Amino acid sequence: MRRGRKNRQENTRKTSAVKPGMPGGRYRPLTQPDEQQVHRTILDVLENIGMGDPIPIVKEQALERGCFINEHGRLCFPRAFVEDSIANAPRNARLFGRDPKHDIDVGDNRVHNYGGGEAVNMLDVGASSYRPSTLDDLYDTARLVDRMDNIHALARLVVPTEIQDQFACDINSAYVSAAGTLKHTQLTFADASHVQPTLEMLYMIAGGKEKFHERPFCNSGGCPVISPLRYGQDNSEVCVESIKFGAPIWVTVAPQAGATAPAALAGAVVQSVAEALAGMLMVHVVDPGTPVVLGPWPFVSDLRTGSFTGGSGEEALVSAAAVQMINYYGLPSSVGAGMTDSKLPDCQAGYEKALAIALAAQAGCNDVSECSGMLGSLMALSLESMVIDNDLLGAVLRTVRGIEVNEETLSYKVMEQVVHGEGHYLRAQQTLDLMRTEYEYPALADRLAPGEWEAAGSPDIRQQAGERVKSILSSHYPEYIDPAIDAKIRERFPILLNPDNMHPGNSRW
């Protein structure tokens, strides 16, 4: 084959300077003595204040292992027990994609980006007001995530609010996720009884129970803590039932500084990490072998109004500190970042998202969640924002990758050659070798010269993003569920996604 043609063919493959799972951990808002003080206080909290309202199976198993009920009737975890549990907990785990190229290895400082957010509203392309989100929207987010290189896994980005029945809501969410993407999907259940039937549907999609459990492409978990320091029954039951997935359990807690967590930021970090550990302990007294992805998500209140602010500098800071503590324990971590308070994909959204996501990623978070498309303090999702965020995530990952320093990259010889030769680097072999792998290129960010930009009609990024969304969603209708299996699934389960909306040419896009 002629070299030119070979190059042309290879160049059609997109190359990138970043990849999933690059190590973060350079940003550490807590000093080493701070870390130890936070840790000691966490142990004090779990040992003395303890957790309220454990579900019976957890209470029973915990008491058998040396935990105790204090004079206030709360379940307390002795510090030695907590330290042993942390030391023995699985430190690394794989979240499988349906295609192995999407596998994610959580643990250490490896950085990945997650969808997720459970918004109840959509901001339509070009719109300036919200509407309730639907199952079709969730399907769209799955298809879009499937095509976003820097969003490595999916969680429920929007809630299908038109479905009243909770079981139907949960199983349809799982169905449209599997129909829309081959990336790993984190599921949510309102009730433990929804887990088994959903698993049975996933077995059908995977081609059998054993096939699924070889590579479980979905996991589950929940938010089992009602802050401050009290277990919530329904989500505790879901977490325990989710052990059946044979996949890591996600445990997220979201105490809000100033309202359901201390206003002092250090206290908010202590409580959120203590609660996340309490979630892990709850799973591990039932089954110590199941990996848990710990999600201490310290939220922040705007104390002028009492409402949640996801876009603040404090939010970015405490989230990074929470990640630092989970990394101190060497456990898999998750944190919410990119939870802007802005209602639109605008300047405010851009700076708030960039700050929080950058700090979380730099802190070495395994699952940076809520980082794609969320707006309005997690109340809404915008598909335009999702594709913009994909660029943002690429740029953040590039900063995570850092600068490789070695004799070759220090480039002394190249400088010498260029200075004595052509006088510029544009045609240097090093430039050719590195132009696609040293630099990350955004799909949407405008880098035109001002004149070119004006000639193009002075587009702004939201317009460009809307075009990209339409182009992807009107054409990307993958057949990730075999049609024969799909028919069987629809016979057996109350699947509500209109099959007509799963092909090009429907009225939606």
Next chain:
Amino acid sequence: MTDQFDDEEIILSELPDDELVDQMHDDLYDGLAEEITEGTQILLDRGWSAQQVLTEALVGGMAVVGIDFRDGVLFVPEVLMAANAMKAGMAKLKPLLVETGVKPAGKMVIGTVKGDIHDIGKNLVGMMMEGAGFEVIDLGINIDADTYIEAIEEHQADFLGMSALLTTTMPYMKVVIDQMKEKGIRDKYKVLVGGAPLNEEFGQAVGADAYCRDAATAVDAARELLAATG
């Protein structure tokens, strides 16, 4: 030079009525429950009616708190301290008001819906309502339709307040309202709903009288609904 604003120097019982009322407005603003209790007692001892103390000293003071909260001068924790001080004064006035047949501004039964055990937002609304002079019966969390309905009937409430934080529990509000309709008592009460995932459209869809995006809005909505019904 001594600080002329030093709290120690103010002896409430030595102030004439008008200065005492002004001072109580300041003390409400600063959330000083003990001082409000004391001031309330002094005014009563001077022969003020409970109704007059309530309107001029307490509600008048809370109005300033409300305005400064709306304008972003006061923060939520400060407003809650003020509401707490108001409540302390109310504790003195309530038996007298009942005796003289004066009704509270309005009565509200409040609770977080079935399946939901998040209560911070609901508590905030309860405190703000009390601060505005409403009587609040707080049922707590995880409340089913029967319990709500029993409580509004028993207490002859003006308002039913329902709160939900979870998207999975908010539809239960409709269940409660539908059950009120079935029993033919829906129109006897004003229903206020709130919680992070809710919005105006949801409020209308479930048939509530008002969606309240925050605690201050809840107080305003309750006042407006009362005024509208006379």
